[in-house]
Amino acid sequence: MNSLRELFVNLSLGKQLLSTKNQLPITSLERFYKYKPHDKPTPKPGGGKQFRRLVHYPENKKYTVKPLDVTHLAGRDPETGRVAAKGIGGGVKHKFHWVKYDRDGPEEGPAQEERVIDVMFDGHRSANIALVGNKDNLRYIIATENMKVGDIIKTSRAIPRNPVRANEGDAYPLGALPIGTKVHCIEQTPGFPYHKIRAAGTYGTILRKFEGHVVILDTRKHELAFSETCMATVGRVSNIGHQDVKLGSHQKNRELGNRPRSGLWQRKTGRFGRKIRPLPPMRFVSGLPAAAPEKLVLTMTPHPEPVPIYGNSF
Structure with a gap:
């Protein structure tokens, strides 16, 4: 112990510490951690932003059928790194298949034909996907209920006078299909890649x-x-039994990328009852958003000409 003290005295720092009146032992040196404040904003969930995964699309933004790499965000904001959703994390890593939802075809003449090359499972969506192609053009689409390899599907934008007899997997305008037809992947606005009814x-x-x-x-x-x-698209979306699958264990839920919630189990007592409400009225979906109203700027500048005052004068 004396030898260690002599070695410490020989050091320049040790001489300064031992020369002070309040000599501190070597073991009483404290570490000071300085808090570094940050100006990163708190992420706000919603607004079409998801915090589950980040897909690495090609730099040229050109469509490809090659599986894309994915980075799991685990519920964190990709810009700030702060936690935005606490129920997301882990899960099996899958390659991302770029699905092309818009079915664009000729407006006149015969319909465009494509052959179904493969029907496969996709870990990033509930429905199955199908690889279809026409000559050298390949793309992924949402598979229908009874779609199988070798089927020929048609795509056309023409609206004939009489309704067409479309098969499952064909894509036509809504005005060309007869009443009672089952459809999915419906364009919300003509020409825009926003579609409804895509889940399994x-x-x-x-x-x-x-x-x-x-x-x-x-x-x-x-x-x-x-x-x-x-x-x-005509038909029903594939993977009908998706809603009836039983997880069976908490580990299966972790494989899907969901973190555990509170472990407190509570029985549903039905104290507040079941609220039965009437269905909402019909809602118009198609159409571009309305333009913002013009802002009126009010100033206090005097009028160039005096305004006459009518009535009794004071």
């Missing part, structure tokens, strides 16, 4: 047509009015 086992039924619109009854029994030029 879902479909919509054509109820009626009026004034250039087609009314669709979705799985929630809601009536939605689309433009008759919106494209839709």
Whole structure:
């Protein structure tokens, strides 16, 4: 012990510490951790932003059927790194298949034909996907209920005078299909890549047509009015039994990328009862968003000419 003290005294730092009046032992030196404040904003969930995965698309943004790499975010914001969703984390890593939802075809003449090359499982969505191709053009689409390898599917944007007899997997405008047809992957606005009814086992039924619109009854029994030029795929989405699958264990839920919630088990007592509400009225879906109203700027500058005052003068 004396030898260690002599070695410490010989050091320059040791001489300074031992020369002070309040000599501190070597073991009493404290470490000071300085807190570094940050100006990173708190992430706000919602607004079409998801915190489960980050897909690495090609730099040229050109469509490809090559499986894309994925980075798991585990519920964190990709910009700030702060936790935004606590129920997300872990899970089996899958390659991402870029699905091309828009089915674009000729507006005149015969319909475009494509052959189904493969029907496969995709870990990033509930429905199965299908690889279809025409000559050198390949793409992924959402598979239908009875789609199989070797099927020929058609795509056309023409609206004939008489309704067409479409097979499962064909894509036509809503105005070209007869009433009672089951459809999915419906364009919300003609020409824009925003589609409805894409989950596994879902479909919509054509109820009626009026004034250039087609009314669709979705799985929630809601009536939605689309433009008759919106494209839709005939049939029901594949993987019908997705909602009936039993996880069976907590480990299976972790494989799906869901973190455990509170372990407190509570029985549903039904104290507040079941609220039965009427269905909402028909809602128009198609159409571009309305333009923002023009802002009026009020100033206090005097009028160039005096304004006459009518009535009794004081």
